Amino acid sequence: MQSRFIGRVGVAVATIAMGAAASLAAAPSALAAPASAPTQTLAAKNTCPTWTVTGNGVNFRTGAGTKYRAIGQLYRGDSGTKISSSGSWIKIKLDHRSKTGLKKGTTGWVTKSYLEQCVYMQLD
Incomplete structure (x- = not known):
């Protein structure tokens, strides 16, 4: 058997x-593609709403610019959801309590040079 x-x-x-x-x-x-077929590269737009702070002691401001008052400071790893943008500034709403004690849900502006947008990954 x-x-x-x-x-x-x-x-x-x-x-x-x-x-x-x-x-x-x-x-x-x-x-195999015909030799005459052009190669086309498609760039996907990053639509992830989460932005993470990459610097230390970054000012979290009331408006989009250095002339606005700082609410507090953010440190590497603090993150928030994008609300809006203006030029090189991003308005975020904190996802959790910041390392300096700012409450979850606090909104403010940070320049893009100190932020990094998350990237979605497709795992097959």
């Missing part, structure tokens, strides 16, 4: 292997 099962498994494995070999042999010709 066991030897018949092993024999059937062997036949199934051999059948799958032959089918895979045939598919691989045909793949290069099926995937």
Whole structure:
């Protein structure tokens, strides 16, 4: 009984292997693009709403610019959700209590040079 099962498994494995070999042999010709076809690169827009602070002692301001009053400071790892933007400034709402004690949900402005936008990753 066991030897018949092993024999059937062997036949199934051999059948799958032959089918895979045939598919691989045909793949290069099926995937080859004509030499005249232009190569097009598509750039995806990053739509992740979370921005993380990359500097230390970054001013968190009431408006988009250095002329506005600082509410407090943010440190590397503090993060928030983007509310809006104005030029090189991003208005964020803190996702959690900041390292300096600013409450979760506090909104303010930070220059983009001290922020990094998260990037979605597709794991297949």
